[in-house]
Amino acid sequence: xxxxxxxxxxxxxxxxxxxxxxxxxxxxxxxxxxxxxxxxxxxxxxxxxxxxxxxxxxxxxxxxxxxxxxxxxxxxxxxxxxxxxxxxxxxxxxxxxxxxxxxxxxxxxxxxxxxxxxxxxxxxxxxxxxxxxxxxxxxxxxxxxxxxxxxxxxxxxxxxxxxxxxxxxxxxxxxxxxxxxxxxxxxxxxxxxxxxxxxxxxxxxxxxxxxxxxxxxxxxxxxxxxxxxxxxxxxxxxxxxxxxxxxxxxxxxxxxxxxxxxxxxxxxxxxxxxxxxxxxxxxxxxxxxxxxxxxxxxx
Ligand code: RIB
Numbered sequence: 001x002x003x004x005x006x007x008x009x010x011x012x013x014x015x016x017x018x019x020x021x022x023x024x025x026x027x028x029x030x031x032x033x034x035x036x037x038x039x040x041x042x043x044x045x046x047x048x049x050x051x052x053x054x055x056x057x058x059x060x061x062x063x064x065x066x067x068x069x070x071x072x073x074x075x076x077x078x079x080x081x082x083x084x085x086x087x088x089x090x091x092x093x094x095x096x097x098x099x100x101x102x103x104x105x106x107x108x109x110x111x112x113x114x115x116x117x118x119x120x121x122x123x124x125x126x127x128x129x130x131x132x133x134x135x136x137x138x139x140x141x142x143x144x145x146x147x148x149x150x151x152x153x154x155x156x157x158x159x160x161x162x163x164x165x166x167x168x169x170x171x172x173x174x175x176x177x178x179x180x181x182x183x184x185x186x187x188x189x190x191x192x193x194x195x196x197x198x199x200x201x202x203x204x205x206x207x208x209x210x211x212x213x214x215x216x217x218x219x220x221x222x223x224x225x226x227x228x229x230x231x232x233x234x235x236x237x238x239x240x241x242x243x244x245x246x247x248x249x250x251x252x253x254x255x256x257x258x259x260x261x262x263x264x265x266x267x268x269x270x271x272x273x274x275x276x277x278x279x280x281x282x283x284x285x286x287x288x289x290x291x292x293x294x295x296x297x298x299x
């Protein structure tokens with residue numbers, strides 16, 4: 001069973017031929033809304049991978065609350081630990097360019113009301129052998145308490161270091177497993193503009209110092225990871241991306257679900273990387289998360 005402690009958003013998505021520069025206006029060629037939020041996306045990915053999932057977080061009392069949770073509900077995710085508050089449901093304003101790249105501004109709303117007490121409740125409800133998944137879209141104090149509570153209880157924690165915030169490096173030290181993109185990993189390692197060799201050396205150094213399992217996602221180049229001193233690499237699929245929003249979340253959810261199922265570490269990385277690739281082939285964060293049968297076929 002996986003508990004995801006994190007954000008729930010409604011994504012407001014405009015597609016454009018190319019992304020605007022600061023101060024520029026470009027014409028859009030499509031608009032849609034979809035359920036999103038890094039926490040909710042990761043929860044749905046883990047659920048679609050076949051795992052039991054409980055989501056802990058917050059939504060508002062506005063008209064976005066129901067659609068933001070709809071796919072999680074349809075998938076059979078436990079939602080009793082999602083509280084309803086007076087702040088509006090979190091929103092993300094997303095632009096997707098013709099090459100599949102994106103720009104995102106997130107307005108936390110209800111996500112900003114998630115507290116350390118909520119963290120205690122979420123971790124308190126977990127059982128031995130469960131996995132706790134977190135990201136950095138709810139307040140730092142809540143994430144920090146959840147990580148501390150997980151450690152005290154002996155449940156494994158997986159922290160996705162996204163989006164990059166000032167406290168990322170400090171929080172990153174508190175998790176058992178850290179998943180980061182290149183920039184986020186550089187913050188964790190305390191060095192900018194790393195070459196591939198420097199990244200590998202930093203992975204070995206940090207793993208040696210902390211014993212943490214570290215995974216760095218490299219976009220089209222797959223992932224590099226270290227666990228118990230051993231480096232691993234995994235590739236996704238060769239694809240032409242149409243929309244990369246939610247691909248990282250799909251990787252995280254599938255990875256955690258695969259660990260929960262008892263897959264070997266390298267097999268879990270490969271399955272997650274393939275799921276992440278498939279998530280780039282459709283628009284929208286949650287609508288694009290593949291079902292486990294589709295991932296199995298692509299593997
Ligand atoms: O990682 C993608 C997610 O980031 C989107 O769904 C959006 O809500 C933002 O939180």
